[in-house]
Amino acid sequence: MAHVLAGLAVCGLCGGTMTRVVKGKRSVPKLVCVAAKTGRGCRYLPARVDQVEDAIMTHALGHVLPHAPSLDATVEADLNRLDDALGGLSDHIEKAVEAVLANPKSPVIAKRLASYEAAREDLIKQRDAALKLIDERSEAVVASRVAALANLLESRCEDRPTLNAALRRVFSGVVVHAGQLGFRWQHVPPDSGGAVTPLVFSFTALCGE
Numbered sequence: 001m002a003h004v005l006a007g008l009a010v011c012g013l014c015g016g017t018m019t020r021v022v023k024g025k026r027s028v029p030k031l032v033c034v035a036a037k038t039g040r041g042c043r044y045l046p047a048r049v050d051q052v053e054d055a056i057m058t059h060a061l062g063h064v065l066p067h068a069p070s071l072d073a074t075v076e077a078d079l080n081r082l083d084d085a086l087g088g089l090s091d092h093i094e095k096a097v098e099a100v101l102a103n104p105k106s107p108v109i110a111k112r113l114a115s116y117e118a119a120r121e122d123l124i125k126q127r128d129a130a131l132k133l134i135d136e137r138s139e140a141v142v143a144s145r146v147a148a149l150a151n152l153l154e155s156r157c158e159d160r161p162t163l164n165a166a167l168r169r170v171f172s173g174v175v176v177h178a179g180q181l182g183f184r185w186q187h188v189p190p191d192s193g194g195a196v197t198p199l200v201f202s203f204t205a206l207c208g209e
């Protein structure tokens, strides 16, 4: 484990993966966008790994973790939408069944019933997935993960694999860009407000290196 943001660092310019590079013995390790490094677009704007890590280990406890959003209502809204759709479909199915009984030999009506039933199967699967999500992201689980990370930071843990694992349970990614980190909360859908908490850190520009 080379740095605490392994598997988490996201380029602030293109949204792509960032990786740690060391160019020679006297050079400091940096985080760079993989696309920029491999010449597939983006710009080469490295950030020093030590500065990023220092920002997390020193300031995340006081400035990021207190802003953990509560479990977002969008998951519940999603479930309501699916339940409404299922209800509507059940009405259609009932009518289609009546039609099939009245016209048992009509392939068109039979086909319609089959397509409603398939759509219902699909919605039930989506509903199960939404329920599973609610289960996984329960307030208690989120709170205990945030508390576990807070404990590590509070005790000034410097074990990178341990910190990295705890960070990954709380954040889905950390955007690195020009002196600012953006912590993406794991339990909040990406499009909702408050999904990212920013943290400014001391930054040495390393352009053109």
Ligand SMILES: [Zn+2]
Binding pocket: 011, 012, 013, 014, 015, 016, 033, 034, 035, 036, 042, 043
């Ligand atoms: Zn990039």
